[in-house]
Amino acid sequence: MAAPGENLRINSDRLWDSIMEMAKIGPGIAGGNNRQTVTDEDGEGRHLFKRWCDEAGLEMGVDEMGTMFARREGTDPSLQPVYVGSHLDTQPTGGKYDGVLGVLGGLEVVRSLDDLGIKTKHPIVVTNWTNEEGARFAPAMMASGVFAGVLDQAEIYSHVDKDGKKFGEELERIGWKGTEKVGERKIHAFFELHIEQGPILEDEGIDIGVVTHGQGLKWLQVTLTGREAHTGSTPMPKRRNAGLGMARVIELVHEIAMDYQPDAVGAVGHMEVYPNSRNIIAGRTVFTIDIRSPEKEVLDAMDGRIREGIDTICEALDIKYQIEQVGHFDPVTFDAGCVKAVRDAAERLGYTHRNIVSGAGHDACWINRVAPTAMVMCPCVDGLSHNEAEEITKEWATAGADVLFHAVVDTAVIVE
Ligand code: HGY
Ligand code: MN
Ligand code: MN
Numbered sequence: 001m002a003a004p005g006e007n008l009r010i011n012s013d014r015l016w017d018s019i020m021e022m023a024k025i026g027p028g029i030a031g032g033n034n035r036q037t038v039t040d041e042d043g044e045g046r047h048l049f050k051r052w053c054d055e056a057g058l059e060m061g062v063d064e065m066g067t068m069f070a071r072r073e074g075t076d077p078s079l080q081p082v083y084v085g086s087h088l089d090t091q092p093t094g095g096k097y098d099g100v101l102g103v104l105g106g107l108e109v110v111r112s113l114d115d116l117g118i119k120t121k122h123p124i125v126v127t128n129w130t131n132e133e134g135a136r137f138a139p140a141m142m143a144s145g146v147f148a149g150v151l152d153q154a155e156i157y158s159h160v161d162k163d164g165k166k167f168g169e170e171l172e173r174i175g176w177k178g179t180e181k182v183g184e185r186k187i188h189a190f191f192e193l194h195i196e197q198g199p200i201l202e203d204e205g206i207d208i209g210v211v212t213h214g215q216g217l218k219w220l221q222v223t224l225t226g227r228e229a230h231t232g233s234t235p236m237p238k239r240r241n242a243g244l245g246m247a248r249v250i251e252l253v254h255e256i257a258m259d260y261q262p263d264a265v266g267a268v269g270h271m272e273v274y275p276n277s278r279n280i281i282a283g284r285t286v287f288t289i290d291i292r293s294p295e296k297e298v299l300d301a302m303d304g305r306i307r308e309g310i311d312t313i314c315e316a317l318d319i320k321y322q323i324e325q326v327g328h329f330d331p332v333t334f335d336a337g338c339v340k341a342v343r344d345a346a347e348r349l350g351y352t353h354r355n356i357v358s359g360a361g362h363d364a365c366w367i368n369r370v371a372p373t374a375m376v377m378c379p380c381v382d383g384l385s386h387n388e389a390e391e392i393t394k395e396w397a398t399a400g401a402d403v404l405f406h407a408v409v410d411t412a413v414i415v416e
Contacts, residue, residue, distance in 0.1 A: 004405070004410065004414065006349055008112075008116065008118075008409075009112075010111075010112045010402055010405050011108065011115065014108065015108040015397060015401055016394050016398075018052065018108070019097065019397070020096075021048070022100050022104065023096040023100070025041055025045045026041030026044070026045060026090065028388045030388040032090075032093060032096060032389070032390060033388070034092050035088065035094070036089060036091075036092055036135060036136040037130060037131035037136050037137060038066070038137075038170040039136070039170075039174070040174060042089055042176075045088045046066075046088065046128065046174075049088060049103065049104075049107070050068070053068075053126065056072075056110055056111055056114065057072075057114075058070035058110065059071045059073075061178070062176065062178025062179070062180060063143075063178045063179075063181065063185075065130050065142070065146050065147070065153065065178075066143065066176040066178060067129050067143045067147065068127065068128040069125050069126075069180075069185065070125065070126040070127075071125045072113070072123060072125070073123050074121050074412065075120070075121050076121050076122070077123060080122065080188035081124060081187065082125070082188050082191070082408055083124075083126075083189070083190040083367075084105075084106035084126055084127065084190070084191045084192070084193075084404065085126050085127030085190075085192065085363075086099045086100075086101070086129065086192050086362070087102070087103065087132030087133070087363060088100060088128050089130070089132060090133065091135050091386050092135055092136075093387065093388050094386060094387075094388070094390070095386070095387065095389070095390020095391070096390065097195050097390055098194075098195060098385055098386070101194065101397060103126065103127070105401040105404050106126040106127065106191075106193070106408075107126050109124070109126075109401070109404060109405045109408050109409070110124060110126060112405055118409070119415045120409060120412035120415060121415055122411070122412040122413060129141075129144045130143035131167070132144070132362070132363050134219075134327065137159045137161055138288075139219060139326055139327035140217075140327055140361055141329070141365060142156060142167075144363035144366040147182050147183045147185075147370070148183070148366040148369045149369075150329075153182055156168075157169075157171075162272075187367065188372075188411070188412075189337075189338050189411045190364060190368075190372070191341075191373070191374055191375070191376065191407050191408050191411070192362055192363060192374075192375045192376070193375070193376045193377075193378070193401060193403075194375060195378055195392055196209055196356070196379055197359065198383045199382065200383070201354075201378070201379035202380065202381065202382070205352070206354050206379070207346070207351040207352045207396065207399045208342075208352065208353035208354075208376060208377065208378065208400065208403050209353070209355075209356035209376070209378070209379075210343045210377075211342075211356055211358050211364075211374065211376070211377055212339055212355045212356070212357065214331065214332035214334070214358040214362065214364070214365045215293055215331055215358065216292060216293060216295075216296055216299045216329060217290070217291070218290075218291050218299060218302075218303055218325065218327065218328050219290055219325070219326045219327030219328070220289040220291075220303070220326070221286065221288045221289075221324045221326045222246075222249065222285075222288070222289060222321060223285070223321065224245040224246055224284065224286075224314065224319050224320070225242060225284050225321070226282065226284070226319040226320075227281070228281060229280070229281045230280070230281070231281055239281055240317060241281050241317060241319070242273075242282045242284050242319055243281070243285055244317060245285065245313055245314060245319050245321075246268075246271065246285040246287055249268070249287075249289070249306075249309070250268045250287075252310075253266040253268060253289050253291065253306060254266060254267070256302050256306060256309070260293060263293055263294050263295070264292070264298050264302060265290075265291070265359070266292075267289075267290055268287050270287055270288040271285065272285065273285050274286075288326065289306060291303065292359070293331070294331050294357050296331055299331070307323060310323065332365045333368075334364070334375065335368065335372035335374055338374030338407070338411070341406075341407040342403060344406075344410070345402075345405075345406035346403050348406060349399075349402050351399050351402070356377060360385070362375060376404050376407065378392060378396040378397060
């Protein structure tokens with residue numbers, strides 16, 4: 001079967017217009033988006049995506065985690081479909097492209113196939129995975145994790161946000177809890193287009209990242225318990241300061257990550273201080289350590305050193321600690337066949353490309369456990385993401401979607 005000709009391209013204007021249309025839903029306060037998972041804004045974004053899928057004649061399925069599957073029939077409906085997609089939920093101060101480019105890039109593949117009158121043997125399913133970000137409800141890549149069988153659905157339903165609302169109840173409230181059993185769908189291959197969220201492609205002037213691996217991740221939620229006391233009248237030696245403990249742990253995480261350069265990373269982005277009053281010594285702090293590395297041994301070594309360090313810090317400050325692992329996946333090696341389809345597509349289309357390891361986690365990292373999977377990356381301005389100022393060019397979006405188009409269609413097999 002012939003591969004798509006190098007002249008076959010997606011409709012750049014339509015893709016860009018769709019991204020800008022989606023960006024109007026759940027606007028942020030600085031030009032980006034706040035469309036957090038299973039909020040009303042997420043529900044509105046889902047309805048817009050469904051309307052576009054209906055207009056494209058796709059058959060929509062929704063599973064019990066709210067993941068949306070929009071199916072374009074193949075000439076042989078008995079074949080396992082090629083899945084293509086990402087996520088529509090955003091960070092609280094997210095950008096317009098993180099996740100959205102992958103879902104709407106997948107929809108653009110289908111729209112372009114219809115424009116060109118191309119049929120494929122395998123069906124194609126455009127996918128919106130619920131709660132990739134893990135910002136409102138941990139962990140990240142939640143629905144794809146349940147789909148891959150690594151997270152327990154009933155337990156996940158009970159996860160609460162900072163206001164005590166439960167994920168399962170919120171999913172039901174916005175009307176997007178489907179009836180399909182999660183994980184029963186069989187996938188021939190899965191492709192995800194995503195912005196790099198780092199500086200490499202832009203710095204090197206390269207159009208396409210051929211993602212060969214994804215780095216591993218651990219999220220450790222730490223609770224430190226000291227004693228609330230007056231900041232003025234409590235002598236320094238008598239303080240049990242959970243705020244000081246958190247500060248020392250944050251410094252420890254940074255120092256340990258710096259010991260494993262150039263690849264390891266570590267930070268604390270989520271911090272809560274109680275009672276958070278100007279003249280009360282913090283009695284309790286709750287925060288999440290995010291450590292990552294392409295090497296499992298390094299990730300495990302950092303984990304061990306951090307736990308030892310927390311014990312030493314808390315001993316010295318006479319405070320208690322609890323550590324709960326709230327997110328984890330090992331480094332991922334994507335499917336060689338799917339990675340080759342991405343690389344061949346970039347080559348055929350004349351786009352510059354390079355192999356790259358994904359620094360961020362993605363739904364593809366979990367789906368890679370149950371189906372051959374690969375990712376396509378495009379650059380982003382200053383490598384900035386998880387910031388409302390996240391930006392890409394229309395040309396970068398087009399190149400990424402063109403490569404996605406060819407990789408998906410190559411794998412779904414064109415019918416002459
Ligand atoms: O945390 C991550 O890497 C992803 O953006 N959820
Ligand atoms: Mn993402
Ligand atoms: Mn993200």
